[in-house]
Amino acid sequence: MKTAVVGGGILGLTLSHRLNRLGHEVHLFEAAGHLGGLACPHDYGSFVWDRFYHCILPQDRHLRALLGELGLADELRWTVTQTGYWARGRRYDMSNNADFLRFPLLSVLSKARLGAAVIWATRFADPDALYTVSARDWLVRICGRKGYEVFWAPLLEAKFGTYHEQVAAVFIYATLTRLMEARSGVASKESFGYVSGGYGRILGRFEEALRQGGVAIHLGAPVQRIERMADGDACRVRFEEEGASIDETFDQVFFTAPNQLARRIVSDDLLPHVEEMERRNPASAVYLGTICCALVLRDALTPYYVLNIGDSTVGLTGLIEMTNLIDRDAETAGRSLVYLPLYLASDDPRFAEDDETLAAHFTAELGKLFPDFQPDQILHRVIHRERFVQPLPLVLDDKPSPAAPTKMARPFQIVNTSLLRCATLNNDEVVALVEKFVETNSEILRGGSQRRWRRVAAR
């Protein structure tokens, strides 16, 4: 079976890996000159680390199993990290229950209600029902108005910008559930992990395994057109490689990047498939993007891995100090690595601003948090931009139909992160999504001969 996988992010790589094991002749197409998509590494001068911050959680069993398959299980490192919360001009520790109880901006009653609400929500709420209520209304209901206004509202504005009143409560539910699971039973401490060498190391192993398995990896090869052949049984894929435009026919094409990008390249008769995806999957129509300033600094800024920003006068979604999770001597040449992300609607005009303008913005915002910060602390600075990052569930009129296992369409199927249901965007969910998709369609995907493939697909 000759199969094309479009997109060499973690999803496309995992799918290629699984299809390769099932005996497909896989061609993986990646527009960039390297694999990894959002998880790819960047050269920061004195070291190489991820373009965007990534951590692994102890409960990430699908991702950890994959790392085991790639021979990287022993390379996982764990750190008990600290979390901070910035509000009203100063920072507060928020690493454990005792910190939360000391938080002075809420009354004892508001804190008790907020804490009880989080426990109740993560144990008993019906996540499907949370697609029909906004995060704001739900949080006001369960945490009280004061708890919402002081604690949640600035966080929602920082994360969702113009969408902060439209985002569905399920997003908050999924985030809280993931974070609560990360806090182990022992003293409720957050334990986060990483692979020594970062995602660059994981991607290197992945590429090696795929090439050894016989997967043809086309790098710097954007797919420009996907069209169904006249007999309806195959697709023609037009891609660019080394300056040439090439047409090749495949029995099956899987598209793993966001739907908005699929729309630009599929033929008219494949568009209904994209539209069907958007109808059935509540988070597929709107994506948040991110502009993220990464700074290599001489010294540490904070003791936290994440400093959440609960202050709408600060134009940052948060501050992530990677070197409070990873070993800075071993991984970043003794430097401190800090990310300043800003989440934005994917059509936000700031994506078009030049690096200097954006750098000035980030420096000014950092100055609000650390008035004594000296620019000569900065050894290296880079601005990363990505318009389509996070599929966003906006409030629906009705509960979505249950997340049916996706039955694959022939000869073109989208498998992307908008299929994630009641979940945050992370690589454990991405790997789990691929496993579930392959399992659901195992009969058709295992179909050895072309004849059997057609017979099974036709049922």
Ligand SMILES: Cc1cc2nc3c(=O)[nH]c(=O)nc-3n(C[C@H](O)[C@H](O)[C@H](O)COP(=O)(O)OP(=O)(O)OC[C@H]3O[C@@H](n4cnc5c(N)ncnc54)[C@H](O)[C@@H]3O)c2cc1C
């Ligand atoms: C700021 C940030 C922080 C994150 N933190 C974490 C974290 O802590 N833990 C965690 O597990 N996850 C984290 N993630 C999420 C993680 O990065 C994603 O889950 C994962 O990268 C999604 O992979 P993907 O393959 O679905 O998409 P992508 O990585 O977007 O890959 C899609 C690929 O398709 C390619 N492509 C698009 N169009 C074409 C075309 N026409 N032809 C060929 N190729 C094409 C793109 O170039 C891209 O490489 C974070 C992400 C961001 C942005």
